[in-house]
Amino acid sequence: MEKGNEIKQKTMESCSSKILAVRDALEIFSGKWKIPIIGALIYLEESGFKELQRMIGDITPKMLSKELKELEINHLVKRTVLDTRPVTIIYSITEYGRTCQSVIFELYQWGENHRKKIKESM
Numbered sequence: 001m002e003k004g005n006e007i008k009q010k011t012m013e014s015c016s017s018k019i020l021a022v023r024d025a026l027e028i029f030s031g032k033w034k035i036p037i038i039g040a041l042i043y044l045e046e047s048g049f050k051e052l053q054r055m056i057g058d059i060t061p062k063m064l065s066k067e068l069k070e071l072e073i074n075h076l077v078k079r080t081v082l083d084t085r086p087v088t089i090i091y092s093i094t095e096y097g098r099t100c101q102s103v104i105f106e107l108y109q110w111g112e113n114h115r116k117k118i119k120e121s122m
Contacts, residue, residue: 025103028074033059033067038076038097039104046092076100 029035033056040055041047047055053064068091071077076097082088 028076029100029103031067033063034071035104035107037064037067037071038093038100041077041091041093042098042101042104046090049089049091052091071097 029038036056036059037052040052044051044055049061049064053059053061056064059067068077068079072079075094078092078094080090080092082090
């Protein structure tokens with residue numbers, strides 16, 4: 001009986017660690033704007049603030065700034081300050097940030113398929 005409980009405990013620990021990893025990923029991608037920002041920077045490779053704001057759409061400057069800071073803290077985006085007048089700030093996707101590309105592409109494909117399925121059922 002003890003052997004069965006030990007196996008069950010190891011299975012639960014393994015499941016818990018996997019759930020934690022998914023929760024970590026969801027925390028990084030949470031909100032309305034992070035995935036579009038990452039996607040835009042993967043596509044553009046680098047961008048100024050205003051260009052990025054135009055590419056994404058309805059995002060406010062305050063929200064874009066907040067989201068970029070969080071993505072920078074998580075090593076997905078790099079912020080480079082150029083010594084120009086006025087100061088120019090360039091945002092770029094990091095090599096680590098590029099590892100999100102397949103995840104974002106899979107979400108895009110799933111979303112496209114889901115959209116088709118819903119339209120067909122109407």
